[in-house]
């Protein structure tokens with residue numbers, strides 16, 4: 530496979546002293562960390578939409594991406610993109626991909642034509658998967674780009690749109706199953722509102738739950754055993770997205786009794802848009818047994834929208850991998866680069882360089898996180914910080930054998946309270962030290 534990016538060879542691992550932009554500095558896929566290969570910890574995936582389909586357009590300008598298949602269109606373009614995608618993933622040693630139905634084949638003039646287009650491309654993808662051993666991390670549906678979804682999909686006021694979206698998810702789930710997808714993602718593209726002046730929020734949320742319940746039932750019916758995931762995002766494209774953040778989604782799932790069927794796909798840039806850190810959203814998911822998968826990217830703190838940049842922040846990748854290690858691994862989820870090259874980075878080699886820096890950032894984060902965990906740096910500090918709950922009154926609180934009256938009696942005798950420093954800066958210094966030395 531050397532047709533579309535023939536000026537780029539297989540990307541080697543050259544180590545941290547390398548100055549070759551087309552080599553990995555930290556991602557050494559077979560290196561064993563904590564008893565597992567790096568590639569099995571990280572489970573990197575290519576996002577089909579940003580990598581193959583996105584062309585660099587923005588609200589102010591036309592496509593800029595220079596791609597070797599730009600002169601093609603329709604199904605020919607879709608077929609070329611499949612070949613190019615597998616060439617790119619093979620050269621970068623990326624083991625998985627994620628896709629929306631619309632990324633891989635044209636919309637068509639009717640729903641039936643859309644189905645037919647999908648079937649042709651899916652067979653081609655299957656061929657390439659067998660040839661390369663690359664797998665599908667997750668599939669999803671694009672039920673937000675077409676004008677029919679102007680007011681949402683399952684939360685549209687128009688029941689015909691609800692039905693159309695159901696038909697789309699049905700097919701996308703069948704395809705994902707055929708491709709052996711290990712997860713299926715629901716990102717509420719336009720599931721939200723612009724103004725409450727025209728919105729029945731109660732009905733829309735009930736309908737979203739009805740839709741997800743039917744999707745869950747259909748997955749069971751066809752024997753799709755992949756994990757179902759919801760990807761929280763607070764805003765964009767709608768002013769207020771219903772899947773605002775991890776906590777909002779968890780309470781929604783519990784209200785509609787879907788908590789055993791869905792986990793979360795946490796995206797870094799969505800976390801920061803919601804006013805949280807990436808770490809907060811992953812941590813929240815983990816302690817609720819709901820961390821399913823990760824969309825690896827980063828935003829720009831000076832911009833208030835989803836810039837989907839390739840991740841380069843070692844601090845964030847360290848804390849992400851710290852949570853992943855604490856969870857015991859991200860599988861069957863993975864790290865999907867829901868990231869796109871900047872509009873000005875329009876050459877094909879920019880695409881390779883962006884993946885390399887993203888993969889190295891997470892490989893380095895994995896190394897740092899593992900060292901922090903092995904040395905129990907934060908673990909010991911934190912357990913010591915809460916040691917007042919190990920015995921005495923603290924243990925009684927934990928064991929549920931006290932009440933307000935007993936606590937008040939205790940407090941009357943212990944009202945001269947002494948606290949201990951939280952030592953934030955010391956811990957930040959220690960984390961920095963682990964980053965320097967790992």
Ligand code: XUL
Nearest residue numbers: 669716760796824835867
């Ligand atoms: C949009 C986004 C999506 C989902 C899949 O912000 O993140 O690409 O990951 O629909």
Ligand code: CO
Nearest residue numbers: 760796824867
């Ligand atoms: Co995403």
